[in-house]
Amino acid sequence: MIQPVKQIMIIKANGKREAFEPEKLRFSLLKSGATEKMAEDVLSHISLELGGDMTTSEIYKHAFSVLKKASKPVARSYSLRRAITDLGPSGFPFEDFVAEVLKAKGFRCETRQVVLGGCVPHEVDVVAYNDKKLIMVEAKFHNELGIKSDLKIALYIKARFDDLQENVFNYGGVDRSITDSWLVTNTKFSSTAIHYGVCKNLTMIGWNYPEEGNLQDMIESESLHPITCLNSLSKANKKILLGAGVVLCSNIKDNPEFLSKFLGTTFDSRPVINEINELLSKAS
Amino acid sequence: MIQPVKQIMIIKANGKREAFEPEKLRFSLLKSGATEKMAEDVLSHISLELGGDMTTSEIYKHAFSVLKKASKPVARSYSLRRAITDLGPSGFPFEDFVAEVLKAKGFRCETRQVVLGGCVPHEVDVVAYNDKKLIMVEAKFHNELGIKSDLKIALYIKARFDDLQENVFNYGGVDRSITDSWLVTNTKFSSTAIHYGVCKNLTMIGWNYPEEGNLQDMIESESLHPITCLNSLSKANKKILLGAGVVLCSNIKDNPEFLSKFLGTTFDSRPVINEINELLSKAS
Numbered sequence: 280m281i282q283p284v285k286q287i288m289i290i291k292a293n294g295k296r297e298a299f300e301p302e303k304l305r306f307s308l309l310k311s312g313a314t315e316k317m318a319e320d321v322l323s324h325i326s327l328e329l330g331g332d333m334t335t336s337e338i339y340k341h342a343f344s345v346l347k348k349a350s351k352p353v354a355r356s357y358s359l360r361r362a363i364t365d366l367g368p369s370g371f372p373f374e375d376f377v378a379e380v381l382k383a384k385g386f387r388c389e390t391r392q393v394v395l396g397g398c399v400p401h402e403v404d405v406v407a408y409n410d411k412k413l414i415m416v417e418a419k420f421h422n423e424l425g426i427k428s429d430l431k432i433a434l435y436i437k438a439r440f441d442d443l444q445e446n447v448f449n450y451g452g453v454d455r456s457i458t459d460s461w462l463v464t465n466t467k468f469s470s471t472a473i474h475y476g477v478c479k480n481l482t483m484i485g486w487n488y489p490e491e492g493n494l495q496d497m498i499e500s501e502s503l504h505p506i507t508c509l510n511s512l513s514k515a516n517k518k519i520l521l522g523a524g525v526v527l528c529s530n531i532k533d534n535p536e537f538l539s540k541f542l543g544t545t546f547d548s549r550p551v552i553n554e555i556n557e558l559l560s561k562a563s
Numbered sequence: 564m565i566q567p568v569k570q571i572m573i574i575k576a577n578g579k580r581e582a583f584e585p586e587k588l589r590f591s592l593l594k595s596g597a598t599e600k601m602a603e604d605v606l607s608h609i610s611l612e613l614g615g616d617m618t619t620s621e622i623y624k625h626a627f628s629v630l631k632k633a634s635k636p637v638a639r640s641y642s643l644r645r646a647i648t649d650l651g652p653s654g655f656p657f658e659d660f661v662a663e664v665l666k667a668k669g670f671r672c673e674t675r676q677v678v679l680g681g682c683v684p685h686e687v688d689v690v691a692y693n694d695k696k697l698i699m700v701e702a703k704f705h706n707e708l709g710i711k712s713d714l715k716i717a718l719y720i721k722a723r724f725d726d727l728q729e730n731v732f733n734y735g736g737v738d739r740s741i742t743d744s745w746l747v748t749n750t751k752f753s754s755t756a757i758h759y760g761v762c763k764n765l766t767m768i769g770w771n772y773p774e775e776g777n778l779q780d781m782i783e784s785e786s787l788h789p790i791t792c793l794n795s796l797s798k799a800n801k802k803i804l805l806g807a808g809v810v811l812c813s814n815i816k817d818n819p820e821f822l823s824k825f826l827g828t829t830f831d832s833r834p835v836i837n838e839i840n841e842l843l844s845k846a847s
Contacts, residue, residue, distance in 0.1 A: 398762035399714065399755050430683065435718035438725075442718075442759070471683050475726070478682035 287326065290334045299333070301326070304342065307424055310486075311357035313346065321345045356495060358508065360486065363465050363494075364424065365507035365517070372521040373420035374404045376505055377463050379527050380494075381407040381416070383501040387451065397445025408450045412458045414482075415443060419464040428464040428485070433472040436462050437479050463494065502559050504528045509558075511550040516542050528555045571610065574618045583617070585610070588626065591708055594770075595641035597630065605629045640779060642792065644770065647749050647778075648708065649791035649801070656805040657704035658688045660789055661747050663811050664778075665691040665700070667785040671735065681729025692734045696742045698766075699727060703748040712748040712769070717756040720746050721763050747778065786843050788812045793842075795834040800826050812839045 287299040301322050308318040321342045339361060346354035366372040371391075378388040386407035394403045394415070405416035417436050419428050440460035447454045461482040468476070468485050476483040487493050498504065505526055506517055520526075523541050531537055532555050538548040571583040585606050592602040605626045623645060630638035650656040655675075662672040670691040678687045678699065689700035701720050703712050724744035731738045745766040752760070752769050760767040771777050782788065789810055790801055804810075807825050815821055816839050822832040 399759045401714075430685075431715075431719045434722035434726075435715045438718035438722035441722075441725075475683045 288332050289338060290332055296332065299338070304338070307360070308342065308346070308357065310424055311360055312353045313350070313357070317346060317349045317353065320349065355499075359495065359498060359504070360424070362505050362507040363486075364422065366465075366505060366521065366526070367420060367422045370404075370418065370420040372505075372526055373465060374418040375521075375524050375526045376503075377416060377418040378405045378407070379530075380463075380497050380501070380503055381405065381414075383503055384497075385409055386412075386414070389450075394443060394448065395446055396439070396442030398442050401439050401443060406450060407461075410451075413448065413450055413455050414459040414461055415440065415457055416461040416463060419462065421464065421466045424466055427467045427469045428462065428472060429469045430471045430475055433462060433468070433475045433479075433481060433483070436460055436481060437475075440481070465494065502529060504558060506531065509551060509554055511554045516546075528558060531555055532559065572616050573622060574616055580616065583622070588622070591644070592626065592630070592641060594708055595644055596637045597634070597641070601630060601633045601637065604633065639783075643779065643782060643788070644708070646789050646791040647770075648706065650749075650789060650805065650810070651704060651706045654688075654702065654704040656789075656810055657749060658702045659805075659808050659810045660787075661700060661702040662689045662691070663814075664747075664781050664785070664787055665689065665698075667787055668781075669693055670696075670698070673734075678727060678732065679730055680723070680726030682726050685723050685727060690734060691745075694735075697732065697734055697739050698743040698745055699724065699741055700745040700747060703746065705748065705750045708750055711751045711753045712746065712756060713753045714755045714759055717746060717752070717759045717763075717765060717767070720744055720765060721759075724765070749778065786813060788842060790815065793835060793838050795838045800830075812842060815839055816843065 288296050289299045290296055304325075305318045305322060308321055309315070313321070324345045325338060325341055343354055343358055346357055363373070363376075366376060374390050378390050381388050386409050388405055388407045390405050392403045392406045393400050394406065395401075403415050404418040407414045407416055417432075419432060421428070437460070440457065443457050447456055449455075459482055461484065462476070463484045465486060468483055468488060473483065473488065475481075483489075484492070484494055484497075486495055506512060506520055506528055508528065509517075512520070519541055520531075520537070523537075525531065525537050525541065531551065535548060535552055538546055538551060572580050573583045574580055588609075589602045589606060592605055593599070597605070608629045609622060609625055627638055627642055630641055647657070647660075650660060658674050662674050665672050670693050672689055672691045674689050676687045676690045677684050678690065679685075687699050688702040691698045691700055701716075703716060705712070721744070724741065727741050731740055733739075743766055745768065746760070747768045749770060752767055752772060757767065757772065759765075767773075768776070768778055768781075770779055790796060790804055790812055792812065793801075796804070803825055804815075804821070807821075809815065809821050809825065815835065819832060819836055822830055822835060
């Protein structure tokens with residue numbers, strides 16, 4: 280008798296059920312640097328040892344535990360990348376996150392600014408500045424890791440930069456011109472977008488582009504873990520904190536009162552603080 | 564006793580049923596220049612005199628017949644606009660259509676070209692040229708009339724134009740620079756997109772922008788009715804012809820053999836030819 284193929288159903292965070300798609304998981308594992316062999320190990324672990332209904336978070340935990348045995352850096356990258364994706368579905372938390380990354384680099388930042396160019400006003404996700412530089416940053420968040428930021432995005436960033444260069448702006452108390460235009464994304468760039476960006480002197484930062492100084496490097500070198508990394512916070516509470524602009528674990532470490540302020544005075548902060556201390560001590 | 568609200572279901576071209584949304588119809592009527600009163604008349608005609616399941620094409624016919632009594636130009640505009648929307652869902656037939664519009668203006672045209680800029684190759688929907696001009700045209704097709712072509716589109720067209728200006732091209736047997744950049748859409752532009760386009764000297768043509776020389780004007784002044792205007796062709800046959808690059812009624816009038824070539828030798832061409840002759844004689 281032919282065995283029917285076992286169909287694993289997953290229960291999504293919103294409670295909906297859908298068929299588990301192994302190829303999606305394989306894709307995100309490979310994107311995190313897993314070898315074909317590691318991805319295969321994770322998939323067979325999940326399909327052999329488990330069955331019936333699983334939540335996405337259970338699948339993730341199993342994948343992480345198998346990966347950790349094979350390669351700690353790959354497991355860390357997989358986990359971080361998933362946390363960045365969890366900043367969605369709206370793009371605002373990613374904009375706040377990019378601002379935090381730039382603050383850690385020593386810039387002052389303002390988010391969601393309307394800035395006047397020579398022709399029209401532009402909506403700029405993050406304006407970052409220090410004594411020498413005034414940078415206009417587009418933070419491009421994609422919910423699906425497979426979606427690349429393409430040439431059209433790089434083109435409009437360039438045209439916006441050109442229009443903004445026709446004006447001067449008062450940031451940090453002095454009138455000054457824009458010095459740089461950045462495009463930061465949580466996924467990849469198409470190869471044509473990269474060629475164009477290099478040719479036109481745009482700074483483009485993706486998950487693993489450029490080879491050094493990419494988004495993953497920046498997060499790890501400065502311990503900029505988003506709160507979506509944490510297991511001790513429910514999805515609903517993460518959403519409340521993100522909505523209030525609290526995007527980094529270190530924001531909570533520095534201001535533990537945020538937890539009671541935004542989640543209520545009866546909220547038990549200790550497990551969260553403990554998890555953050557453990558995470559940041561490992562990372563540093 | 565309270566009368567239950569009568570729910571009219573519509574049967575879409577693909578056979579699926581969905582609830583009739585009066586506000587969608589009202590929107591497309593107003594976009595075609597109908598007054599609030601005319602739109603109200605059409606809607607009450609449909610909800611009072613009809614019921615049960617209707618096809619979208621039946622709804623359209625009723626709307627058209629009510630409109631025609633109130634205002635012939637509005638009825639014509641409504642009908643034409645619907646025919647342009649029916650060029651979708653893919654954007655290719657609209658690109659072919661825009662090429663035909665430009666040919667009628669005396670340009671030679673090539674569609675879907677890869678053109679080398681100073682930095683990268685660009686995919687250009689239509690390259691149009693005559694002795695004086697070499698125009699790169701972006702044909703932006705939206706399936707929903709409510710979607711506007713926004714500032715980002717105008718920006719990337721400008722950056723692409725700048726990149727393409729760093730090169731020369733052989734069209735019409737001579738090496739020459741690009742003279743113009745056009746953006747043509749079947750819907751509207753956002754007001755910021757228009758300001759930017761005027762400021763940067765882009766030619767932008769929408770359904771009813773600019774006031775003179777807009778897409779509707781161009782179609783009517785040159786009798787460039789798309790084959791999606793015709794009642795004597797089935798949806799499936801329209802799709803076959805569009806796929807073969809036959810987009811205008813006048814293409815069929817000039818080459819009636821296209822019908823048997825693409826739809827089979829047993830296809831009865833006479834009703835189609837008759838409808839085209841009637842349509843084009845009214846239009847001219």
